[in-house]
Amino acid sequence: MGRDKVIGRTEDFRINxxxxxRHPKGGSFIRxxxxxxxxxxxxxxxxxxxxxxxxxxQNGTEDTYVLGKRTVEFVGRDSIEKxxxxxxxxxxxxxxxxxxxxxxxxxxxxxxxxxxxxxRIDLSKNLLSSWDTVIDIASQLPHLETLDISGNKMKFPxxxxxxxxxxxxxxxxxLNQTEITWxxxxxxxxxxxxxxLQVLECRNNPLMETEKNPETLRQLIIAKISQLxxxxxxxxxxxxxxxxxxxxxxxxxxDWLAAGGHWDPARNKPSEEFLAAHPRYxxxxxxxxxxxxxxxxxxxxxKKLPESMTIQRVKGLLYHLLRIPGSxxxxxYESSKLKGKEVELDNNLKPLQFYSxxxxxxxxVRW
Numbered sequence: 001m002g003r004d005k006v007i008g009r010t011e012d013f014r015i016n017x018x019x020x021x022r023h024p025k026g027g028s029f030i031r032x033x034x035x036x037x038x039x040x041x042x043x044x045x046x047x048x049x050x051x052x053x054x055x056x057x058q059n060g061t062e063d064t065y066v067l068g069k070r071t072v073e074f075v076g077r078d079s080i081e082k083x084x085x086x087x088x089x090x091x092x093x094x095x096x097x098x099x100x101x102x103x104x105x106x107x108x109x110x111x112x113x114x115x116x117x118x119x120r121i122d123l124s125k126n127l128l129s130s131w132d133t134v135i136d137i138a139s140q141l142p143h144l145e146t147l148d149i150s151g152n153k154m155k156f157p158x159x160x161x162x163x164x165x166x167x168x169x170x171x172x173x174x175l176n177q178t179e180i181t182w183x184x185x186x187x188x189x190x191x192x193x194x195x196x197l198q199v200l201e202c203r204n205n206p207l208m209e210t211e212k213n214p215e216t217l218r219q220l221i222i223a224k225i226s227q228l229x230x231x232x233x234x235x236x237x238x239x240x241x242x243x244x245x246x247x248x249x250x251x252x253x254x255d256w257l258a259a260g261g262h263w264d265p266a267r268n269k270p271s272e273e274f275l276a277a278h279p280r281y282x283x284x285x286x287x288x289x290x291x292x293x294x295x296x297x298x299x300x301x302x303k304k305l306p307e308s309m310t311i312q313r314v315k316g317l318l319y320h321l322l323r324i325p326g327s328x329x330x331x332x333y334e335s336s337k338l339k340g341k342e343v344e345l346d347n348n349l350k351p352l353q354f355y356s357x358x359x360x361x362x363x364x365v366r367w
Contacts, residue, residue, distance in 0.1 A: 038103025038127040041137050042110055045089070048097050089115040096122040103127035105136035112140035119143050124174070125151035132157075139166040150176035150201070156184035172199040181206045189279050192225045199230040223248035224280055245284050246353060249306055252278055263313055264320065265303060286352060288333075289362045290318065298322065307353035311345050314352070318365055327367045336360040 039047075092115050102123060105111065118141050128134060131154060138144055147170060156178075167173075173191070180202070182188070188207070191197060202221070222228060222236055222244040229236055259274035275281070285304040292298040301321065305314065315329045331345040333355065342364065345355060357363075 038101045040104050040106030040110075041097070041102050041123075042106050042114060044097040044100035044102045044126075045092070045095055045115065048095075048100060049088075049092070090117060092118055094118075094120040097126070098122050099125045101127050103129070104133055105140070109140065111137060112142075116141060117143060120146040122148045123152070124148050128152040128154060130155050135166045138170070143169060145169055145196075146172040148174040149178060150174045152178055154178045154180070156180050157190075167194045167197070169196050170194055171196050173197060174201040175205070176201050177204045179206060188221065189224055189277075192227075192280060195227070197225065197227055200225065200228055201232055203232055219244040219247055220251075223284070226280060226283070246307060249281070249284055249308055252281060253306075253308065256281060263306075263309060263317060286357060286361075287359050288357070289360075290321075290365060291362055292322070292365050294366050305352065307357070308351045310349060310351050312348040314345075314363075315348070322365065324365075324367055330366045332364045332366075333357055334362045334364060336362070 095115075095118050103126070121137075121141075121144065123134075123137075126149075128149060129152070134147075134149055134154075138147065144167070147167075173194075180188070188202075191200065200221075207217075218231060219240075221231060222241055256270055256274060256278070259271040260268075261270040261274070262268040270281075282304065285306045287302065287304050290301045290303060303317075303321075305317075311331060315331065318324065318329060318331075332342040333345060334340070334342055336358070343355060345363075347354070
């Protein structure tokens with residue numbers, strides 16, 4: 001059953017449409033006083049952990065006591081209990097408000113002023129309908145490290161949003177069953193902006209159904225999120241990341257060229273549309289230092305080159321870049337990890353990755 005969508009109202013009834021009903025025109029009626037419009041985050045926390053002021057009042061909180069035949073007033077008791085509740089909330093580190101009908105953040109800065117030390121939140125299966133609401137909550141929790149919002153049928157922004165400040169320490173994020181798609185949230189690119197994110201769960205979403213091969217989709221997500229270490233409870237090893245990023249460049253290489261990309265850095269001007277859809281593509285190129293050891297007057301040059309670029313193309317670029325007269329170039333490279341050891345780049349038809357060249361390595365040019 002999908003989330004109710006209000007499309008009309010009578011005096012006594014509110015008319016609702018549910019997205020996943022068997023009949024496309026099916027619907028249901030619900031009385032307004034029976035509808036649950038949710039509560040704010042802090043109310044849910046207080047209710048779950050027995051710190052709700054209303055519950056305390058209902059349980060018989062009084063300001064007077066009877067001692068023998070005398071009635072004694074406890075002056076300031078409400079103030080003391082309120083402070084105690086605030087202290088208890090302030091001490092909360094791990095919070096679960098799963099299935100507590102949380103729908104909004106509440107008053108501005110109310111969360112940060114009450115329980116700012118929270119590091120882990122389970123907000124799964126609530127009434128959160130917008131990623132903006134999640135940001136409103138998370139932005140008030142500077143120490144937040146783990147967030148689970150699975151089971152909320154959410155609307156994700158289709159354009160870039162500023163998220164890094166709200167999730168600066170977030171290491172783990174669960175987005176299972178949130179109905180996220182590739183067309184929403186700039187095709188999950190925004191997650192690469194979370195500086196500390198290491199673990200992501202994103203199962204049972206339309207996003208996962210766009211590719212027939214689940215492994216292909218996994219590789220795309222890995223390539224899009226640079227710092228990710230675990231995806232859907234499966235560790236990402238260095239070799240898998242390297243392969244995923246290489247495949248990503250191959251898959252979208254033609255799109256990059258069609259959008260204005262070029263092997264020559266001076267002519268490399270991909271469109272804004274391409275960079276918005278593939279913001280990591282430029283960073284997936286190798287950063288290499290180019291040196292001419294036999295010509296010390298030639299200053300080293302740092303360039304970004306795709307791993308798929310053939311040695312023949314590299315030579316063509318270097319002829320233009322270094323303005324070398326028409327002589328045969330001899331290329332080799334020195335690994336940043338093995339100083340003093342050169343590997344000859346002797347096959348013009350092979351790409352750079354054939355020689356296992358990595359970021360930070362040095363290409364040596366002789367003629």
